[in-house]
Amino acid sequence: MTNQPRAARHVPVLAREVLQWMALAPGMAVLDGTVGAGGHSRLMWEAIQPEGRLLGIDRDTMMLQFARQQLPDERVVLCQGSYADMEELRSRCNFPQPDRILLDLGLSSDQLADKERGFGFDAGGPLDLRFDTSQGIPASEFLQTASENDLTAMLQDLADEPRAASIAREVVLTRQTNPLRTAGDLAQLCERVLGARGTGPKDRHPATRTFQALRITVNRELEHVSRGLAAARTTLVPGGLIGVITFHSLEDRLVKAEFRDESYWKVVTPKPIAASPAEQRFNPRSRSAKLRVAQRLPGNSAG
Numbered sequence: 001m002t003n004q005p006r007a008a009r010h011v012p013v014l015a016r017e018v019l020q021w022m023a024l025a026p027g028m029a030v031l032d033g034t035v036g037a038g039g040h041s042r043l044m045w046e047a048i049q050p051e052g053r054l055l056g057i058d059r060d061t062m063m064l065q066f067a068r069q070q071l072p073d074e075r076v077v078l079c080q081g082s083y084a085d086m087e088e089l090r091s092r093c094n095f096p097q098p099d100r101i102l103l104d105l106g107l108s109s110d111q112l113a114d115k116e117r118g119f120g121f122d123a124g125g126p127l128d129l130r131f132d133t134s135q136g137i138p139a140s141e142f143l144q145t146a147s148e149n150d151l152t153a154m155l156q157d158l159a160d161e162p163r164a165a166s167i168a169r170e171v172v173l174t175r176q177t178n179p180l181r182t183a184g185d186l187a188q189l190c191e192r193v194l195g196a197r198g199t200g201p202k203d204r205h206p207a208t209r210t211f212q213a214l215r216i217t218v219n220r221e222l223e224h225v226s227r228g229l230a231a232a233r234t235t236l237v238p239g240g241l242i243g244v245i246t247f248h249s250l251e252d253r254l255v256k257a258e259f260r261d262e263s264y265w266k267v268v269t270p271k272p273i274a275a276s277p278a279e280q281r282f283n284p285r286s287r288s289a290k291l292r293v294a295q296r297l298p299g300n301s302a303g
């Protein structure tokens with residue numbers, strides 16, 4: 001377990017839209033597969049009282065501690081694991097088939113602020129980037145062992161990094177004498193290759209794309225999204241709703257493709273819901289957020 005959390009700083013994105021499109025009602029059972037700091041969960045919890053039930057899942061034990069601060073009611077069940085395993089987690093906790101599932105993908109601002117795992121560029125601690133440090137390998141180990149071709153492909157495929165090959169080359173050259181151990185080591189390498197302005201928007205650090213690609217890789221995030229969506233087909237109550245908020249085009253593509261499968265889903269939001277201009281000004285994280293909602297076909301019992 002990492003450091004003891006203080007007050008959560010994460011601001012839930014599209015909160016009003018989630019409440020509106022998820023059509024919550026008293027007495028419902030809600031599964032929040034990415035409970036994070038509990039921002040969305042707290043709002044949903046209020047909307048399903050009295051008699052509502054909520055199961056919050058997160059891979060990161062630090063985030064579950066934040067969530068418990070937001071959701072002190074002991075009827076709220078919090079559980080460490082991946083939403084990809086939602087059916088097993090739900091039955092282990094004796095939680096009913098949910099009427100609503102929410103997945104708010106990606107990273108929390110509280111993880112970005114955690115100096116222990118290197119999510120932020122200025123973190124002096126080890127470059128780990130895992131949500132669950134008991135699984136897989138830390139990002140520093142991946143950078144030390146991956147081939148130059150694999151590093152290039154990762155940066156191209158997961159981050160559209162135009163200078164992918166140059167960064168991969170520099171990683172391979174640097175690691176021979178100086179393994180990249182901290183977030184600062186990698187951030188400096190990206191600055192060296194890309195210059196202070198980088199290849200992204202002006203207000204982004206040049207290492208933003210590289211960190212994103214690495215985080216998605218070490219956490220196998222796209223694989224979990226695919227497995228989670230497949231699990232939702234049968235975990236959700238027939239007629240129930242699932243809402244997914246994505247921040248990355250590859251994630252959104254997976255969600256869109258899944259919801260197009262008419263043997264399981266009826267699309268509720270034909271176009272993804274984006275944050276209002278006011279929210280985008282107030283919370284820059286929301287700029288790339290897309291919410292899609294689908295209904296499990298009422299008569300569907302396939303699985």
Ligand SMILES: C[S@@+](CC[C@H](N)C(=O)[O-])C[C@H]1O[C@@H](n2cnc3c(N)ncnc32)[C@H](O)[C@@H]1O
Pocket residue numbers: 010011012013033034035036037038039040041057058059060063081082083084104105106107108131224
């Ligand atoms: C954007 S944050 C969620 C914020 C939350 N909705 C709130 O309002 O506070 C994403 C969270 O998902 C968690 N996460 C990422 N992948 C996961 C997975 N496969 N299963 C469960 N949790 C995951 C992260 O640890 C992080 O806490």
